[in-house]
Amino acid sequence: MALGDQEKTSRAAEAFDRELLDLPSTARWREWMNRVEAVIFAASDPVSLEMLQRLVGRDCSIELLIEDIREELRTRPYDIVHVAGGFQHRTRPAYASAIRAASDADEAMTGLSPAQALVLMTIAYFQPLTRTELSAFIGREVSRDAIAQLRHAGFITSGPRSPQPGAPYTYITTDAFLSHFGFETLRDLPDIEKLEDAGLLDKEKLLANIPGAMDAVHEEEDEIG
Incomplete structure (x- = not known):
């Protein structure tokens, strides 16, 4: 990576507000949940705990965030699961037959x-x-x-x-x-x-x-x- 690119990356990291201290605690937790779910949703591969930790405050528990996200997804046909050392969105097994029908072939x-x-x-x-x-x-x-x-x-x-x-x-x-x-x-x-x-x-x-x-x-x- 060129020196200029490194400086831009460093400035972007510094500008990213992990702590969100200006928000009330409830709103801060909600924003952390949204960040974590958005990154997991956008990723094609499982997202590691270390990667997710970069999105939230130093004292924030990713495990507790994931628990709250999963609770909100409880009635949805998809979930966040721990696979291959990271977290990933997955459809629930109960909907496998519907997905196979849509794809028309196992x-x-x-x-x-x-x-x-x-x-x-x-x-x-x-x-x-x-x-x-x-x-x-x-x-x-x-x-x-x-x-x-x-x-x-x-x-x-x-x-x-x-x-x-x-x-x-x-x-x-x-x-x-x-x-x-x-x-x-x-x-x-x-x-x-x-x-x-x-x-x-x-x-x-x-x-x-x-x-x-x-x-x-x-x-x-x-x-x-």
Whole structure:
């Protein structure tokens, strides 16, 4: 950023009145609520707590502001939810069928085919996974094209290199995945605690019980993520 632009940005920040000390307390709180809701509404991605804190006074609680905003939205078909480490406007699940009817296709909502959704779900629950491990879980080869499509959608990215021979790339989900499907963290995946308690998320144990899976994993070639 050029020096002139930095000075303009600095002056704009100084001119922005966070504290609103000239307003009565009730009006001040209302203005803070409006600011926070406006920024969340305008943002395409979840807005972090740190970002919202820049809009209000130093002693203002963003959490309490959000609670008051959500209370006012209680009878509306949308809400403010905490997803992927930030806050975002979301329509309520009860209206999903109406939205699907308006869009005329489930695929328009997610952009995923059933096969892609299966790959994504497997990565979400068992990450990090190599492509060969994915293929073993699903029971058929997962192509590089399938991985590329999910990467292009922003739902997965390269994870740490696997300790297997050749150190192939693994794949993990992204914050965009959490945001798109309305999860705050991966702990919000459906039934994840029940699956863990039943031992059904032990990747190594499950792969060991799939005939030929470990042999395929050991033979996996190095991939470019």
